[in-house]
Amino acid sequence: MYSxxxxxxxxxxxxxxxxxxxxxxxxxxxxxxxxxxxxxGVLASNAVDSSGDxxxxxxxxxxxxxxxWSALKNGSFTGTFVMHPDSGxxxxxxKGYQTRQQEIEFVLTPYTGxxxxxxxxxxxxxxxxxxxxLLQVDVDGSKLSGVDPSGTxxxxxxxxxxxxxxxxxxxxxxxxxxxxxxxxxxxxxGDEYGPYIYHFNSAGQRIGxxxxxxxxxxxxxxxYVDFSSSSVTGxxxxxxxxxxxxxxxxxxxYAMLQSALIQDxxxxxxxEESDTTSRYTRVVAYAVGGSSPELKGEWVVPLPxxxxxGKTRPSSEILFVGNGTFxxxxxxxxxxxxxxxxxxxxQIDLFSITGATNIAGSKYDDPKNPxxxxxxxxxxxxxxxxxxxxxxxxxDSLKKFGLHNGSPNDETLIASRWEGLAIAPLCDSSNKDxxxxxxxxxxxxxxxxxxxGGVSYDEGLDVDTQFLVYRVTLPSLSRGSVxxxxxxxxxxx
Ligand SMILES: *[C@@H]1O[C@H](CO)[C@@H](O)[C@H](O)[C@H]1NC(C)=O
Ligand SMILES: *[C@@H]1O[C@H](CO)[C@@H](O)[C@H](O)[C@H]1NC(C)=O
Ligand SMILES: *[C@@H]1O[C@H](CO)[C@@H](O)[C@H](O)[C@H]1NC(C)=O
Numbered sequence: 393m394y395s396x397x398x399x400x401x402x403x404x405x406x407x408x409x410x411x412x413x414x415x416x417x418x419x420x421x422x423x424x425x426x427x428x429x430x431x432x433g434v435l436a437s438n439a440v441d442s443s444g445d446x447x448x449x450x451x452x453x454x455x456x457x458x459x460x461w462s463a464l465k466n467g468s469f470t471g472t473f474v475m476h477p478d479s480g481x482x483x484x485x486x487k488g489y490q491t492r493q494q495e496i497e498f499v500l501t502p503y504t505g506x507x508x509x510x511x512x513x514x515x516x517x518x519x520x521x522x523x524x525x526l527l528q529v530d531v532d533g534s535k536l537s538g539v540d541p542s543g544t545x546x547x548x549x550x551x552x553x554x555x556x557x558x559x560x561x562x563x564x565x566x567x568x569x570x571x572x573x574x575x576x577x578x579x580x581x582g583d584e585y586g587p588y589i590y591h592f593n594s595a596g597q598r599i600g601x602x603x604x605x606x607x608x609x610x611x612x613x614x615x616y617v618d619f620s621s622s623s624v625t626g627x628x629x630x631x632x633x634x635x636x637x638x639x640x641x642x643x644x645x646y647a648m649l650q651s652a653l654i655q656d657x658x659x660x661x662x663x664e665e666s667d668t669t670s671r672y673t674r675v676v677a678y679a680v681g682g683s684s685p686e687l688k689g690e691w692v693v694p695l696p697x698x699x700x701x702g703k704t705r706p707s708s709e710i711l712f713v714g715n716g717t718f719x720x721x722x723x724x725x726x727x728x729x730x731x732x733x734x735x736x737x738x739q740i741d742l743f744s745i746t747g748a749t750n751i752a753g754s755k756y757d758d759p760k761n762p763x764x765x766x767x768x769x770x771x772x773x774x775x776x777x778x779x780x781x782x783x784x785x786x787x788d789s790l791k792k793f794g795l796h797n798g799s800p801n802d803e804t805l806i807a808s809r810w811e812g813l814a815i816a817p818l819c820d821s822s823n824k825d826x827x828x829x830x831x832x833x834x835x836x837x838x839x840x841x842x843x844x845g846g847v848s849y850d851e852g853l854d855v856d857t858q859f860l861v862y863r864v865t866l867p868s869l870s871r872g873s874v875x876x877x878x879x880x881x882x883x884x885x
Contacts, residue, residue: 416865419779420717420744425865426782430502430828432793433518435857437839441494441525445844448837450475450494451857453571453581453636454812454830457495458879461816468501469828472523473814476581479538479567481837485844491536491566493579493596495523500828500861503793511794511804518859526596530564533597537565541585541619552603555585555619564598566590569811570636570709572645574680575879582647584632585619589647589678589685602645602685604676605757607653625759628658628665634811635675635710637718640877641870643681644688646718649673651695651706655759657767669767670704671695672775675718675745676752690752691745692763692775696722698736705737708811711829714869716746719781721831723810727797729838729855730808734798738784738810740831740862743776782862784810784831793860807833807858817874818863819883825867827874833858 416423439447453476460472473496480489503509503517528536541555545562557563568590570582578599579592587608591600603609610623627649635648650673652658657669677689696705709721719740726735751773756763763770783789785797785806795806812832820826838855842848872882 417742417779417781419742419777420715420746420868422717422867423865424742424779424781424867427826427863427865429789429793429860430504430863431500431517431861432514432795433498433520433859434515435496435520435522435859437835437854437856438841439522440843441492441522443525443527444846445489446481446837446839446842447494447522448481448839448842449477449834449857450496451809451832451834452476452478452569452811454814454832455571455573456814456816456878458573458577461878461880463819468499469816470497470499471816472497474571474573474579475812475832476568476571477538477837478569478584478834479540481842481844481849485847485849486537486539488845489538491528491538491568493526493528495525497521497523502861502863508791509794514793514795517793518861520859528592528596528598530598534563536598537563538567539565541565544617544619547617552588552601553617553619554601567632569632569634570647572636572638574638575640575643580636580638580645580680582633582636584627584630584634584650587627587632587647587649589633589636589645602678604647605687605690605752607655607757607759608649608674609759611759622663623654625655626653628652628654628670631658631706634706634708635720637710637712638877639712641873643679645678645680645685646675646710646712647678648675648693648707648710648720650708651704652764652767653762655762656764657762666767667703668701670706671697671767672764672769673707674763675710675776687752689745689750690757691748691750692769692773693720693743693745694769694775694778696737696739696741696778696780698724708809709813711813711815713742713815713866714873717742717744717868719813719829721810721813723784725808727808728801728803728805729835729853733801733805735785735806735808738806739780740782740784740813740829742779742781745776747774748776749773782829782864784860803854803856807835807855809834809836815874816878817883821884823865824871824884825865825869827864827866827869829862829864831860831862
């Protein structure tokens with residue numbers, strides 16, 4: 393007797409929650425749909441690589457290695473991630489740590505049931521296995537480092553100025569935050585120290601570098617590019633090219649700053665970082681198919697802000713989804729390994745530059761002319777259109793995979809720093825615009841059981857690297873373009 397009302401209220405609840413998750417988001421004439429998470433996985437905080445070092449914060453940068461993605465007959469998918477720690481471990485441990493790429497193999501078995509999984513069952517939906525490490529070297533074969541630069545190599549006829557470990561240790565130092573693999577197998581890496589885009593061959597040797605316009609570079613009050621001291625214009629320290637993605641059909645790279653340049657509101661009039669005026673960040677486009685990279689465009693993107701205090705939600709990654717449209721991973725610092733148990737914003741949002749003003753080569757490339765002085769956008773510049781999309785901290789979505797937001801601070805707490813995105817085709821003939829989007833967290837080498845260069849360390853907290861996979865409808869992507877980017881055959885002929 394009582395089962396009918398109970399059943400119908402349950403059904404109603406499910407309809408309501410799925411309707412909320414599946415509400416289309418309109419942008420630039422397209423209708424995007426977030427269909428919720430389909431898998432979760434972790435890499436243990438104390439996992440080690442073949443050199444015996446803790447694998448650590450590899451979620452800063454992630455891409456799926458070309459030619460590795462495949463759909464198995466039993467409904468699972470396999471592939472290999474190429475991932476990158478940013479500046480490496482901390483303190484004295486980082487001194488000898490060589491910049492490296494890590495390869496992680498995965499088996500993805502999407503979970504589409506409606507009941508919630510335990511954390512241990514959830515982890516089986518994306519199983520991960522370390523495969524190999526590629527240690528990276530400079531143009532001349534010398535080892536690369538990730539330590540905070542305290543030296544600068546002046547520009548030469550063949551190279552822009554470069555950040556060095558120090559004047560007595562002239563290794564190039566890179567803070568790798570984003571990665572894209574080109575159609576020829578080489579890799580492009582977005583960096584925060586420059587902010588630069590570095591080019592590597594598949595053997596791990598640097599073969600080039602792209603220096604953005606002067607407005608982006610750290611310039612001292614004397615007018616010099618200097619990576620080691622406080623600058624008066626250019627990127628804010630630690631807010632460089634967190635985002636990098638490639639449109640493989642035109643071989644165009646897009647790189648986006650984590651938040652506004654110093655002169656665009658990144659710091660206040662006292663020279664302090666200001667998260668209430670730093671929302672107007674910039675994205676640049678470089679065509680890399682010719683003999684040398686060419687600046688093709690530059691646009692302003694308005695980052696989301698907190699409702700209460702108007703604080704900028706910086707972007708840690710971007711991903712090209714066709715026709716001037718991008719996914720952007722924007723978040724606060726709450727969560728496992730962060731500054732608070734409770735997160736209030738972790739989203740994969742959308743922005744479109746199709747109607748925005750291209751400021752490449754304009755007066756705004758000169759650091760003397762801010763595009764957003766004090767955080768107010770110049771009236772002659774139209775910014776990108778922005779829309780809220782996938783919510784990583786949606787309570788029901790987290791619960792489905794054994795996770796939660798807020799206290800308690802245990803292994804079921806959503807990670808703090810989500811920094812990497814990757815995409816793969818679903819090849820569903822009745823939903824041809826549906827894709828799988830992977831997000832990954834950066835654990836900042838936090839483990840109680842770490843080892844770097846044979847030296848043990850304990851950061852006091854085990855923060856596993858978390859991965860979440862979402863099913864999304866992305867109608868702006870031209871069919872077959874994701875397969876082209878992954879070097880696999882098209883899903884539909
Ligand atoms: C790209 O988007 C714009 C509007 O945002 C639209 O007018 C145009 O038709 C789209 N192009 C393609 C190839 O779909
Ligand atoms: C499909 O096969 C792979 C490889 O044997 C296995 O790892 C995976 O768990 C299987 N998936 C399902 C749904 O059985
Ligand atoms: C990463 O860990 C180091 C060492 O514990 C700490 O100093 C630093 O603030 C952490 N970074 C972030 C972004 O939390």
